Amino acid sequence: MPEAAPLLRRSVRHKLLAIALIPVLVILPLFLGVTLYQWSHKLDRLLLVKVNSDLTVARQYLGRILDTTGERIEMLARSEEFARTTDPGALLETYRDRLGLDYLYLAAPDGRIVASSPEDAHPVPPRNPAPAQGAWNTLEVFDRDQLYAIAPALAVRAEMERPGSAAASRSSIETRGIVAQSIVAAKLPGEDAAASMVGGILLNRNLSVVDSINALIYRSDSLPEGSHGTTSLFLDDLRIATNVTVPGGARALGTRASTAVRDRVIGQGQVWLDRAQVLDDWYVSAYAPLRDGAGRPVGMIYVGILEHPFAAAKRRTVGWVLIGFLSVALVTVPLFLRWARSIFRPLERIGATFEKVGAGDLAARTGISRGDDEIAELALALDGVLAQLQDHDRQMRAWNDELNQKVEDRTAALRRAAQELEAATYQLVQSEKLAALGEISAGIAHEINNPLAVIQGNLDVLREVLGDAATPADTELRLIDDQIRRISLIVTQLLDFARADQAGEDHPATDLAQAVAECVPLVGHMLARSSVSLRQDIRSDRPVRISRIAVQQVLVNLIVNAVHAMPKGGEIRIAGQDEDRAGAAGVLLEVADDGEGIPAAILKNLFEPFVTSRAGSGGTGLGLSICRRLIERQGGTIAVSSDNGGSTFRIWLPAA
Template identity: 30%
Template sequence: MKSRNLKTNIILSFFAVISILVVSVAILGYYIINRNVIQRAQRQIKNDLKVARWAYNTEIDRIRLAFNLVGPSNDLERLKGQIGLDYISVVDKNDLPAIKSEVVRAAFEGKALAATRIIGPEELKEMGRSLYEKSVIEIKPTAKARPTEIHILDSAMAVGYAKPLFDNAGHVRAVMYGGKIINRDAELVDKIRSFVFENQMYEGRPTGTVTIFLDDVRIATNVLDKNGERAIGTRVSATVYKKVVEEGRTFLDRAFVVTDWYLTAYEPIRNIEGKVIGILYVGILEKPFVDMRRNVFLVFFGIVVLASLLAVILGLVLAQGMARPLTRLLEAAGRFSKGDLSHRIGMFNSRVREIDVLAEAFNDMAAKIDEREKRLEALNKELEALNKSYLDLVGFVSHELKGILSSTIMNAYTVRDGFLGMVNFKQRKALDSIARNLDYLEATVKNFLNLSRLEKGELAVSKSEVLLKENIVDPSLEAFGRQATDKEMQVVNDTAAGLKVMADVDLLQIVVNNLIGNAVKYGQRGGILRVSAEIRNGTAHVEVYNDGKPLAQDEIDKLFRRFSRLKSEETRNVQGTGLGLFVSKEIIEKHGGWIWVEARPKGNAFVFEIK
């Protein structure tokens, strides 16, 4: 990336901060404005639904009031025309078996009541052919509605009132009832819309719409279809039907109604038995709220942008004032980074106290670093000499001891095993102790020799084709076989013959020897020692497992470190240098592999992988 000068960086950084602030404030403002507008719209549509329900009930109350002002002696036909009813009648008890209206039947119990009810096709026909034909509605295919095989709606929804008439003894002798068919009643929904929305318009369109459904079919509405006609016969969506009709709950959401988005509310219409028989809907045009939200946000955003421009101008002035002295500081730092530790900044008056203090601190720091650098250089030379002497000594001693120990170990085992004459029990016990200590000393010398090679960078990897079982695992198990037998361990070799891997055979032998040696030393007496190997997706996976106490996580974290040994009851009497796993890890990583330990339920497994 191309670098920029200090002044540009200060300006860009300042601008970035302002931009983030502006975007954050804008997002927050948009969220708050959007939330408030939507909440307002939701509150309004809820209130509109309540008002629509009240207006709907008012229509029923109007019929009730008219019935209470007249008696059965009045001219019923004239009364029907005056209050706008579709049917009116008086029936006595003799007519009760033929009466289908649940409202009239309830009135014979002595209580006047008004309600919404469904009138079946047979009852409609009895009321008159013209009323039946007016009520029949062709059901139109509607997207997202429930599947249906019904194409004609020949039932009607009606609002009505039934008033009991009493004889001198106070018994119900007859019932006067009447009602109004809602099917195709544009006057009712338009009256409700006028009451709820006051016929408000927005950009030439009504702000609100009202619909009454019989089950899921629009029977009265001022929602217009694409042809500009009332959308009678269209159906409500399956989602709304499920919530309102089947579950009996109110539904509030936004919806696309024919040509525009509306915020909608649906509420169940129930009969006197409480059963949902239809839906009352109100919808309010969403665009006024969207425009209001946009206008408020534009004003808010304009204020934020103006404030940001003022902040940018202030930032430019500030950057100009800071750039000059800081440029000198940057130049001095550049010379200092290139090794000119003697360079110092001349004092200047920047009019910014912190920058002047920074210049003084820079000069003081430069002097101290210059002095410390000279001391460190001298100490490094001394340490390099000491480290070289240490590595040479470790390598020399380890190399010399290796040959001597090999001969001594061979002689010790020769005497112990009776090749130079019989030894008694006490002598053999002493020779066993000598042999164990010599084995430990030999392993220690090898580890220090490998450590020396690692520190000097002489541990080079020379890869060749290696047979895991034949060249590595079998020789290692043979080398530690006597020690495993002494601990009565069951040795299991699950390594398949012929498995090949590209590796340094000598270095890989060191790793496996370390892991098997540790398994023997730290494994449980009489337990299992298992070595397994397989090829997984071109990677050699080798595992050395032994029974014993599973390692805790804090113990696992200490492994594979130089001179790190675990301190516990099980390991207290076991000798070790803490170098074996460190050396093994370095060797495996030089092969491009990984090594780790897994605690198992009854023991531990050391695993490594190389490609």
């Protein structure tokens, strides 16, 4: 113990020093680091959101140029001035300058150039015909011959030196050009013959487009001092129009985008939204593909913000935060150490006392007799607690013996309760079985009533119509046979339900139109007596996955219910049409009536057993429950909607 006390004192001292210094030297730096990291990450995300928004504006502006060009050409093609002109070439020359186009021509349906501006242009006719309404606005890539045929100056303007690339097969001089072209339908002046009016703007070296976009999205004072935004148009990965400059101030026409950007945007047709190197500087960049009329990526549109000023601002912010932290630490750490010394000694004695108590010596005490501060008062309180602890320890030992006896008694009681619960569970299972048998038996009685009523009705007809002659009663006799088979099937279904696995048709298939037609004779006498008409409109020839008898059973139930809902007469409508749900083919069957409707109080539970709106007129409330079981067994659904104007049952059955 003499050697343990110094170790304990050092341990308490070190722990107290750690408690005092960790918040300043560990937690605060960690918090500042996480905060600065999150701030830096959020700033980077905001910059990406900014350039993504700028890219959207740039793409919309470029699209607006196309749309505006197409609209103006269409207005010219449909104008009275064009229709009455005797010199279409001069008119096209006037409007080409007015609309800011590089070329404008009129082509006959056979490809003949009727008039053009420039006058000597021999453009290749467009591969796409003019639409009947509006304009066909696309970006197209013209080779040198096509540009030269329009105007030699365009071919010269499109040429620019291509720096070395991985594609060794390409020429070092790029001669192609991207043209924003619009095609509209027109009439030949003085004739009624159809023609196409085509106009376009060469984007190569078209600095006004990129400058307008850049001025729109990067207005003055919209970015921090030192930063600036840039905009470029690319043919493939070659800059053909840009406000990016090289040392000396010249525009960086003919320079290339990075390989990673080209592979993502041109190769994969995706948008690039990340840092990217533009010449010698890093920019927060956004690139999007430019597609021709066939949807192929032929170039890119780019916007970006110089990253260096933002990175420098982040470094300055981190530096000021570090300086502030170090200043706070230099002031607070010595103060914390001084406060800690006044706590060391009393805490060491308290720690030694706890060590003795932990070893089992409940008679240990701190030995402090006067409470000069909170720590000394804590030591005095600890001595009092230890005295009480000794007394409680004696009581706990006595209570422990008593508790062990109570646990044994309760365990025996729980064992008896478990046995009683097992017996009660068995009785509950038997009760549920009896309840299920009661529902099934009532369902059988309900389902037997309808076939027997039909049999009885047809026997009455047989007696009244046939007399001694049996030949005219062939149809009624066949119906009697069908109903007898139906009764047999119902009994069979009851037996199947009683077993664990229900038997039935593995692959039933029923012609819905035929099944509906066969139901009409079954309920004809009820319709006649009730002044209710039945109209059919089955527009599906798909066989459905349900047995014919089951379909008849469902329809007879719904028709009988509809007749009861229309005591003053009305119309029952049965309609069917193909309907696919969740990728599965099927048929939607609707049965609607003009009756009084179903009360809202029972509508939501209508398909539950013993729920009926005819409780006072012989209804058992089992018909719709059985109908739902028959339909859902085959993967179908049944739903109902009702108001004062009648009810509609919608049955969806999967195709066989």
